[in-house]
Amino acid sequence: MLKFTVGADISKDKINFALRYLNDFLLEREVENTTSALNKFIKEVQSLAKKIAKENKSLHSIDFIMEHTGIYGNLLIECLAGHKLNMYVVSGLEIKNSTGISRGKNDKIDAKRIADYGLRFADKLKPYTLCEKTLVEIKGLNTKRAQLVRIKSQMTQANDDNKNFKAKIF
Numbered sequence: 001m002l003k004f005t006v007g008a009d010i011s012k013d014k015i016n017f018a019l020r021y022l023n024d025f026l027l028e029r030e031v032e033n034t035t036s037a038l039n040k041f042i043k044e045v046q047s048l049a050k051k052i053a054k055e056n057k058s059l060h061s062i063d064f065i066m067e068h069t070g071i072y073g074n075l076l077i078e079c080l081a082g083h084k085l086n087m088y089v090v091s092g093l094e095i096k097n098s099t100g101i102s103r104g105k106n107d108k109i110d111a112k113r114i115a116d117y118g119l120r121f122a123d124k125l126k127p128y129t130l131c132e133k134t135l136v137e138i139k140g141l142n143t144k145r146a147q148l149v150r151i152k153s154q155m156t157q158a159n160d161d162n163k164n165f166k167a168k169i170f
Contacts (some may be wrong), residue, residue: 001059002048005122008066010063018111019045020119021052028108033036033072036121040078044085065118067092067126081130088118088125 002021009016012033019027027048031041045062053060064080064087073089080087095117131139151168161167 001061002049002051002053002056002061003119003122004045004062004094005115006045006062006064006113007118007120008064008073008076009114010042010066010069010076010106012072014107015043015076015111016111017045018108018109018115019048020115021049025112025115028111030107035075035079038076039082042079042085044084046085061086063088063118063122063125065090067095067114067131073074077128077130088116089129090114090125122168 001085004026005020007020008019010033013111015031015033015038017027017029017031018025027045029041031037049060049062063078064085066087066089068089068091074161077087077089095114098117101114
């Protein structure tokens with residue numbers, strides 16, 4: 001069984017991918033964080049993996065490893081689920097701690113490090129499963145509530161400060 005590992009460094013507008021097979025990075029790509037661009041990239045990865053597996057007369061698997069980035073990874077997760085591919089969502093701190101002291105920091109390097117992490121710790125990774133739609137909505141509402149409570153607190157504090165320290169000249 002041939003194993004392909006794809007590291008994904010996710011940001012709001014784009015995702016950097018690094019496809020690793022054995023000791024080589026076969027493909028590095030920056031893709032827009034949109035459904036159409038992600039589906040096109042996933043098909044490209046599947047096609048490349050299938051071609052290599054056919055040449056070697058073997059089966060293959062593709063694993064996508066990504067950092068947990070909140071809502072920015074949702075489109076990728078939905079696309080991967082649609083293609084029925086293996087995906088693993090890992091804490092960014094866990095990946096960072098696994099690399100030790102490392103120099104250089106940019107999205108391309110991070111994608112490679114995530115792919116390396118996925119290969120080195122494949123036995124410890126737990127597959128990501130999608131939550132039910134209702135649970136996702138509840139999580140979103142809970143996040144929004146926390147934001148509103150924080151904003152209300154800030155506004156109340158500012159209002160109180162203005163009252164307490166308002167100059168009483170008149």
